[in-house]
Amino acid sequence: MYSVSRFRKNALALLCAGLTSAGVSAQMIEMADKELSGVSGQAFINLTTDQNAGVDYTRLNLGLNVETQLNIKKLELGKYDRAGEDAGTADILINNFALGTVNADDTINPFQITDPYLELAYDGNKVIGVRVGFGEAKGYLSGDIERLTGNIPIKIEGSAAPIFKSANTFEDILLTVAGVTRRTALQADASLVTQDGDPDSIRATYSGLENGQRLSCSDCNLTGFTDALLSLFASRGCEVLSLPTCFPLSNFKSLPVGNLNLADNPNTAAIEGAARGFFLSLQTQDVAWRDRDSNAFRNVLAGAFLNIPNYRDENGNVVAPIKLNFEQAFNGIARQDTCLGSATVGC
Numbered sequence: 001m002y003s004v005s006r007f008r009k010n011a012l013a014l015l016c017a018g019l020t021s022a023g024v025s026a027q028m029i030e031m032a033d034k035e036l037s038g039v040s041g042q043a044f045i046n047l048t049t050d051q052n053a054g055v056d057y058t059r060l061n062l063g064l065n066v067e068t069q070l071n072i073k074k075l076e077l078g079k080y081d082r083a084g085e086d087a088g089t090a091d092i093l094i095n096n097f098a099l100g101t102v103n104a105d106d107t108i109n110p111f112q113i114t115d116p117y118l119e120l121a122y123d124g125n126k127v128i129g130v131r132v133g134f135g136e137a138k139g140y141l142s143g144d145i146e147r148l149t150g151n152i153p154i155k156i157e158g159s160a161a162p163i164f165k166s167a168n169t170f171e172d173i174l175l176t177v178a179g180v181t182r183r184t185a186l187q188a189d190a191s192l193v194t195q196d197g198d199p200d201s202i203r204a205t206y207s208g209l210e211n212g213q214r215l216s217c218s219d220c221n222l223t224g225f226t227d228a229l230l231s232l233f234a235s236r237g238c239e240v241l242s243l244p245t246c247f248p249l250s251n252f253k254s255l256p257v258g259n260l261n262l263a264d265n266p267n268t269a270a271i272e273g274a275a276r277g278f279f280l281s282l283q284t285q286d287v288a289w290r291d292r293d294s295n296a297f298r299n300v301l302a303g304a305f306l307n308i309p310n311y312r313d314e315n316g317n318v319v320a321p322i323k324l325n326f327e328q329a330f331n332g333i334a335r336q337d338t339c340l341g342s343a344t345v346g347c
Contacts, residue, residue, distance in 0.1 A: 206249060247329060
């Protein structure tokens, strides 16, 4: 297995890369003793400890707000033979990985991070896990995604027009009888799956609707009859009737993390619309990491693991960290420019 010590070095390098690429502006200003007496604070670096089921944790917290744009030629973690998986593959493989984007005039749209941290898990004196995490994260995550291991829920929502465009005549009739028009707002929950629609959290190559997951109508006044008709639109074998509901991860070149439509308030430390609980980890055995949003321990499988979970917003509503419309789900998402200069990818 890809060693924890090697991952720890790479994780620290990834964290440092984000920190060093962040813009910093500061000026030293002398304060009088009287002014100092009225000031209290906390160092931006601190250590915290935790314990669960015989496992001890030490976390290095960095109380920082980071804006970064970084590129990594190949992000490959957990490359070892794993039962039930193709030989020579890795738990996570993303080529041309990037956080943040670049405009045509070389101005940067940074990936925003608050409260990054590095955490180690110990069984006795032995390190069994390490993770790099973010208290909050918002921006574009780009890459040529080949395989993913982890927890990455996706909300697909939007008008039904792209569904009608892909439907045949019989399906058109069913949708219309069910009270669905091209303007109807539909939604569905997607996750990592196999090509047959079974849940697949290990070395997945597809994302889509799990078997039994159905399209739901967010703005319909459904009767029992029309609700029963909509139940026909449950995904089976990566299809709803003849419509595809699972798609190769390689189709999605740039994924929006958090709600990018919300403008940030410069008067608050929080990032408006940011996703919470984002982390990347490696474990030599199953490890329960504490979820930074719910504060509960969540078990993570041995190997490399990417966690971008559902979280609760300021109103207590459960929110998916990544949202796509049906047009994007069916046709994929083009790569955003992530390079300064003439190149757009692979810089």
